[in-house]
Amino acid sequence: xxxxxxxxxxxxxxIGIVKKNAIMMIDFALNAERQENLSPLEAIHQAAxxxxxxxxxxxxxxxxGALPLMMSTGTGAELRRPLGVAIVFGLLxxxxxxxxxxxxxxxxxxxxxxxxxxxxxxSSDEEKITERP
Numbered sequence: 513x514x515x516x517x518x519x520x521x522x523x524x525x526x527i528g529i530v531k532k533n534a535i536m537m538i539d540f541a542l543n544a545e546r547q548e549n550l551s552p553l554e555a556i557h558q559a560a561x562x563x564x565x566x567x568x569x570x571x572x573x574x575x576x577g578a579l580p581l582m583m584s585t586g587t588g589a590e591l592r593r594p595l596g597v598a599i600v601f602g603l604l605x606x607x608x609x610x611x612x613x614x615x616x617x618x619x620x621x622x623x624x625x626x627x628x629x630x631x632x633x634x635s636s637d638e639e640k641i642t643e644r645p
Contacts, residue, residue, distance in 0.1 A: 513594055522578075522598030529574060530606045533567045534614045541618060552622040556615045567610065575603045 513519075541559035544550045550558065581596025 513597060516594055518591060519594040519598045522595045522602065525574075525599060526602040526606055529570065529603070530610055533570065533607075533610045536567060537563045537610075537614050538618055552619055556618045560611065560615055564611070568607070571603050571607045575600055578603070 537556070537559045540563055541552070541555040544555040544558055545552060548555075578596045578599035581592045582600050584592055584596070
């Protein structure tokens with residue numbers, strides 16, 4: 513099936529849904545880290561568990577809305593079918609990727625930010641060594 517303007521519209525829609533899902537999970541994890549003093553691993557685990565249902569509901573609603581587009585026949589169906597195919601299969605793939613890669617990327621970015629923070633802010637022992645009387 514050719515990638516036409518309708519397929520591209522479907523891809524743009526998918527990008528928005530995937531970003532919303534990731535933002536929901538990361539926002540919840542950041543709040544859990546700050547307010548409940550959880551470790552990043554505990555925070556993203558709790559976020560993944562508690563935000564799974566809303567993410568799944570959003571994905572299923574969009575998927576079931578796109579099924580008639582994908583399975584349509586008749587006049588004009590050749591215009592709408594690429595949009596339905598892009599949305600349905602894209603949502604299935606993106607749901608799996610979002611649920612698995614978002615926590616991994618969250619922990620990876622947390623590790624990088626800690627290393628950068630440690631590099632630019634030396635510990636108190638290093639400050640004592642470099643201070644001159």
